Amino acid sequence: MFKRDQALAVRTIFNLDVPVEVITTGFSDTNNPHVPKINEGYIFRRETLRDILSFLDDPDEDGLFFAGHYGAGKTTLPYQVAARLSWPIQSLTAHSRLEFDDLMGTWKLVNGVMEFLHGPLAIAMREGHLFILNEIDRTDPGQLAGLHDVLEGHPLVIATNGGEVIRAHENFRFIATGNSLGSGDSTGLYQGVNQLDIAFMDRFRVVEVQYPTEDIEMAILEKKTPDLPEEIRKNMIKVANKIRNLFIGGEEVATPLTITMSTRALCRWAKLTLVFRNAPNALSYALNQSLLAKAEPEQKIAIEQIAKDVFGENWTQKDAA
CATH class of the missing domain: 3.40.50.300 (P-loop containing nucleotide triphosphate hydrolases)
Structure with a gap:
């Protein structure tokens, strides 16, 4: 039995x-x-x-x-x-x-x-x-x-x-x-x-079931990509949450999003950033493969701007990862 x-x-x-x-x-x-x-x-x-x-x-x-x-x-x-x-x-x-x-x-x-x-x-x-x-x-x-x-x-x-x-x-x-x-x-x-x-x-x-809290996703990324600097992981989560807020209607904007960043996509972004760490812009290159390639052109531009705003000068640094 x-x-x-x-x-x-x-x-x-x-x-x-x-x-x-x-x-x-x-x-x-x-x-x-x-x-x-x-x-x-x-x-x-x-x-x-x-x-x-x-x-x-x-x-x-x-x-x-x-x-x-x-x-x-x-x-x-x-x-x-x-x-x-x-x-x-x-x-x-x-x-x-x-x-x-x-x-x-x-x-x-x-x-x-x-x-x-x-x-x-x-x-x-x-x-x-x-x-x-x-x-x-x-x-x-x-x-x-x-x-x-x-x-x-x-x-x-x-x-x-x-x-x-x-x-x-x-x-x-x-x-x-x-x-x-x-x-x-x-x-x-x-x-x-x-x-x-x-x-x-x-x-x-x-x-x-809501999206995971920031501390939960930090723990997930730490397990998934321990070699990625903590500050980079924190900023990735900030980007993910801003995208989610636009997706679910948490903010009034001219370009609402019909695509969002799941925890799975967030982990993919973090891992590929390490894989492509020697690319001219690893963060951007990995984000494109993880999410942006599936987005409409105007939404792709909006998400890229979110990431640039969050990461600041680190967004274009080759050694950011």
Whole structure:
């Protein structure tokens, strides 16, 4: 029987300054191929970690919905928690053509024989894995109606496979991520985001994930690029936060941004600055590869100006990195 059988100290496995007696529970089997890989450079945030551990310990027939802007870390969090708890994951990224059968399973021709292949939701319910449905608000809300019963603890009935009944394993958990809070995109930044049924959203605990704080990103960059001067890392984070404020509407400007700098892009910028340290302008060259090449011309100019203003004379110095 697949059981949570391993007591783990939160202080140790998540590297957080919490009392040593704070314990969570994971699995002793670390060889399951569906357990994600640990990213040693990942920095956990106390509040969001508390929310997901509370849910994993006792979902009480709820799902967990992480909402936030892209690049805020809402998807990486459950994967890295599962990696440290050795909790296997089944996942799927939603899209406008997703059908409920994609979650349950379909009949397919395998080596000349028709076989029923169970989908990620069915496998997760049967085996006791975490099921993560990414970008859930890009799905047709009508296709999500079939999840109502599952989220309430009822079995999954697969009519197309002879009425197969799959009862949820005690370790099954349902986690969703989205760029909205389920009420549609009011910002105009995310094409294809749908308004989800209020009855469906009532089945979730909702956690808003913000971009990491400056001290968290400093710790991330220190792990990722310890050879980069501290002042350079601080200025990179300042640039990232100014870009984010323009992206989410935190400032009134003539050129609002439709592109932002995720923590992933920030780390890329820092690492490539070291890689191209001998370029005439390593900071600018690395920023272009990390973010600007994907921006519209006028937005590229605006972001470059932000970086120049923040870095000052260091922006054009060859040895800035």
